[in-house]
Amino acid sequence: MNETHKVIAIEVLRYRPELDEKPFFQTYQVPFTEEMSVLQGLLYIKDELDGTLSFRWSCRMAICGSCGAMIDGVPMLGCHTFLRDYYPNKVRVEPLAHFPIERDLVVGADDFIGKLERIKPYIVPKEPRTLAEGEYLQTPAQLERILQFSSCINCMLCYAACPQYGLDPAFIGPGVLALLHRYNADSRDAARADRMQLVNAEEGVWSCTAVGYCSEVCPKGVDPANAVNQNKTASAADYFLHWLPKGSGK
Amino acid sequence: MSARRPYIRSMDGWWRRDPFFIRYMIREATALLVVAYAAVLLLGAIRLAQGESAYERWLAALRSPWSLAFHLVLFAGLVYHTWSWFQIVPKTMPSISVGGKKLQPAVITGTGLVAAAFVSLVLLLLLLFIGS
Ligand code: SF4
Numbered sequence: 574m575n576e577t578h579k580v581i582a583i584e585v586l587r588y589r590p591e592l593d594e595k596p597f598f599q600t601y602q603v604p605f606t607e608e609m610s611v612l613q614g615l616l617y618i619k620d621e622l623d624g625t626l627s628f629r630w631s632c633r634m635a636i637c638g639s640c641g642a643m644i645d646g647v648p649m650l651g652c653h654t655f656l657r658d659y660y661p662n663k664v665r666v667e668p669l670a671h672f673p674i675e676r677d678l679v680v681g682a683d684d685f686i687g688k689l690e691r692i693k694p695y696i697v698p699k700e701p702r703t704l705a706e707g708e709y710l711q712t713p714a715q716l717e718r719i720l721q722f723s724s725c726i727n728c729m730l731c732y733a734a735c736p737q738y739g740l741d742p743a744f745i746g747p748g749v750l751a752l753l754h755r756y757n758a759d760s761r762d763a764a765r766a767d768r769m770q771l772v773n774a775e776e777g778v779w780s781c782t783a784v785g786y787c788s789e790v791c792p793k794g795v796d797p798a799n800a801v802n803q804n805k806t807a808s809a810a811d812y813f814l815h816w817l818p819k820g821s822g823k
Numbered sequence: 824m825s826a827r828r829p830y831i832r833s834m835d836g837w838w839r840r841d842p843f844f845i846r847y848m849i850r851e852a853t854a855l856l857v858v859a860y861a862a863v864l865l866l867g868a869i870r871l872a873q874g875e876s877a878y879e880r881w882l883a884a885l886r887s888p889w890s891l892a893f894h895l896v897l898f899a900g901l902v903y904h905t906w907s908w909f910q911i912v913p914k915t916m917p918s919i920s921v922g923g924k925k926l927q928p929a930v931i932t933g934t935g936l937v938a939a940a941f942v943s944l945v946l947l948l949l950l951l952f953i954g955s
Pocket residue numbers: 724725726727728729730731732747748751787790791792793794795796797
C-alpha cells in the first residue's frame with residue numbers, strides 16, 4: 574500500500590450467533606484503489622483488519638452468485654460493485670434482506686435451495702433416448718424463448734428485492750419461478766404438467782403483486798418478474814382449459 | 824448441538840426502505856382513486872335512471888368547488904397510475920419479436936402511453952363536440 578491510496582469507511586452489519594443478541598454495525602477504514610470491488614474491500618478487512626468477519630464469495634466475476642449483499646440498501650453482487658462509486662461517502666454492507674442471518678453477511682439459503690429442488694430444475698425428456706439417436710435439436714426461435722431465463726446464477730438478489738417474499742417466505746419467489754419457466758418453456762422438456770402444480774398454488778405466481786424490483790436488481794438480465802407474470806397467464810389458461818372436455822385443450 | 828441461531832429481521836416499514844417500494848405503494852394507492860372515479864360515474868348513471876331532476880342535481884354537485892378540487896386529485900392520481908401501469912406492462916407479456924429482434928420494454932411502455940393519451944384526447948374532443 575502506498576500513500577496515494579484513498580481510504581473508505583465500510584460499515585458492515587455483524588452478527589455472531591454465539592456472542593450477539595442481535596446484529597450491530599461495525600465500521601472499518603479500508604484503503605482502496607480505483608479497480609477495487611466491495612468484495613475486495615471485505616477481503617481486505619478479513620486479511621488485514623479483522624479475521625472474524627464472515628461472508629461468502631468464490632468467483633469474483635459475477636458468475637457463481639455467492640457474494641450477494643445489501644450494499645447501501647440495494648441488493649447487489651459484492652464483486653460487481655465498486656468502492657470508487659461510494660467514495661468519499663461510507664458504504665454500508667448488510668446481509669441480503671428477507672433471509673435469516675446465519676453469521677455476519679452469511680444468510681441461510683436452505684429455503685431457496687429447497688424450492689430450487691422442488692421445481693425439477695433440469696430437462697425431463699419426453700421419452701428415453703439412446704445416444705445413437707443423437708442430440709436434441711432446437712431452432713434459434715426455441716432457444717430465444719429460454720435463453721434469458723437460463724442466465725440465472727442463483728444469487729438470490731431478486732429475493733432480497735421482493736417484499737412479498739419477505740412478508741411470506743412460503744412464496745416460491747422470483748428466481749426459482751424464472752428457472753421453472755426456463756424449463757417449462759424448453760422445447761425438449763416434458764415435465765410442464767408437474768411444474769404447473771407449483772405455479773398454480775397460492776405460493777406460486779399468484780403471490781406476486783408485480784412490484785417489479787426483482788428485475789431491476791438482477792445482475793444477469795433474467796427479468797424474473799416477466800417469467801412470473803407470463804406464468805400468471807399460463808396458470809389462468811391452465812385453470813380454464815381444465816374445464817374443457819379432454820382433447821379440446823392444448 | 825448446532826451453533827446455528829439464525830436472526831430474522833423485521834419487515835416493519837419495509838415500503839419506506841427503498842424509493843422503488845414507495846413508487847410501488849403509490850401505484851397501488853392510486854388504483855383506489857381509479858375506483859373512486861368509477862364510483863362517481865356510476866352514481867351519475869344511477870341518477871340518470873332516477874330522472875331528470877336527480878341527474879341535474881348530480882351535475883350541479885359536480886360543479887361545486889369541492890368536487891372540482893376532488894377531480895383534480897383524481898386526475899393527478901389517474902395520470903400517475905397510467906404512467907406506472909405502463910411501466911410494468913412489458914414485464915407481464917411474453918417477449919415479442921419484430922423482424923427477428925426483441926421488442927424493447929421502453930417501446931412497449933411508450934406505445935401504451937401514447938395510445939392512452941390519444942384515446943383520452945379523442946374522447947375529450949368528442950365530448951366537446953357533443954357539448955357544443
Ligand atoms: S433471477 Fe437474477 S437476481 Fe434472481 S437469482 Fe437469478 S440471477 Fe440472481
